[in-house]
Amino acid sequence: MTKLSSAVLPVFIMLFFFNLAYSQSSIEIYNTAKSQYESGNYEKAVQNLKIIEQTIGANPKVQSLLVYCYIDTDDFIQAKIELEKYKMLVPYSVSEAHKEILAQEKLINEELAKLEQDHYQRIQQERLAQAQHAITTTYDTPLRRQVLETQKINAQVIEAKETELAAYHRMIASNDEKSASDFYFTYPSSIYRSEAYQLWQERFLANASTMRDEQALSKLNSFKSTFASPPASSTTMDQARQLYNQKWTSTYNYYNTQYLTNKATIQRKETKEWLNLMLFTAVMYGVGYGVENYLIESTDSPQYYGEIFAAGYLTLSLIIEAPWTKTKTSREQNRKILQKVNQYSRQPSF
Incomplete structure (x- = not known):
């Protein structure tokens, strides 16, 4: 072991136990502050919590307890300061404690x-x-x-x-999106401007969620450009992306289902028309056969006349209105729906 290592090791061990003692001391002070808060001794609780903050820096538990202390002493300015510190430390959480501390913001404001x-x-x-x-x-x-x-x-x-x-x-x-955007642009130096900006984003997404799928996609396509400066938070962007994907999938499923249903309907209709045409062609064959065989009796080949009648009827029917012409409009409409299916089959990134 070198001389430098021999000198550094004791210092390292000393710092380790010093920080460990500090951590244990901070926990004890926090527990004391919590007991003081619960007993209504808010001033002492604040003093102890500030000692912890000066010792180890800002901490979510410390800042949240400070928020409650200041609210209970009607010091809403300090409560707002501590709440903003907490939000910087914990921008997002699903815990009940997080929801409760954020619920105090409305009262503070x-x-x-x-x-x-x-x-x-x-x-x-x-x-x-x-x-x-x-x-x-x-x-x-x-x-x-x-x-x-x-x-x-x-x-x-x-x-x-x-x-x-x-x-x-x-x-x-109000729950109106326009009231939030109007306030944001009308009062650029207001202390409530950031709150208005967040409300505007939330109401933008809420309105998009209630729209029809294609209309919602058109609105959501403008989300990034609308909230480019300052950019929306990662949480809000995730919500917008999730809603966009949902609306896109719903639009694709709608057009795809409509296309497949119409296609099957057209095929059934054309098949029915062909069957009817073949049936009446066979009837015409029988008519021709009967006319020659039972009425005229001028030849030994009545099937020849049956074929003439059947071919004539079939040719005339195809000239006047073939089976596929009866579904022409439906096929044109379904072709347009297929274009929509192809359009929404390739989802872009949001």
Whole structure:
């Protein structure tokens, strides 16, 4: 063993046991914080959870418990911050705990909207009071004009924020795809813009799922270009791809079944027409045979007249309307359906 190896090995062993101790210590602190949360001691729980976060970094369990702590103490700003950390750590999961923590986002957003509205109203009241004071202490001076202009600008800003907030609430209350897309483009600097973008994607796919198969495929073909910047999440893309494949397969099965059913119907109809033609040709043969043999009796070959009658009837029937002409329209229609079958037999990648 070299001198360097002799020096490094003890340090490695020391770091291993140091990290092991840290991990065990973090688990103990987390369990303590969880007990404190359950007993209503939220402040201590938050302190202990922050110690863990500073020690080992962000962690889904730590961030989710912090979210609940801040919700129970009405600190919705910090709750939103911790929820966003959690979503970055766990972008997708099927666990019940994951669903429950994401279900808190609606409550947090509603409370933040209330806080924002209260904040703007408080600012408005403060500025109006300042403006009123300036007006009462001055008359027609540059300061008064400046105050009035500031008051006007503030009123416009507040009105714009109130309009935005009203539009946000209408978007949430509605299941309309257009309301989400309109909000996304109308308010590019809104704090709710990312939420509107996600709702727009979800409602886009929901609408496509209710459409007829070919109409849905036409809509889904525009999904990538519609949500190119920023691109949709991998989860949303998987949902879109799954729906696209489902609609494509359903469209192919529909046209293929229709084609095969029509083809069998046409074949049965043409077979029936041929059988009828052969039957009446045989009848005409018998008529000719009977006319010569029983009525005229001028020859010893009555079958000759039977053949003449049968050949004449068959020729005339084929000239007037052959069996295959009766299914011409159906065959043309089925040929178009076959083109659809060929079109949807080769599914492109989504």
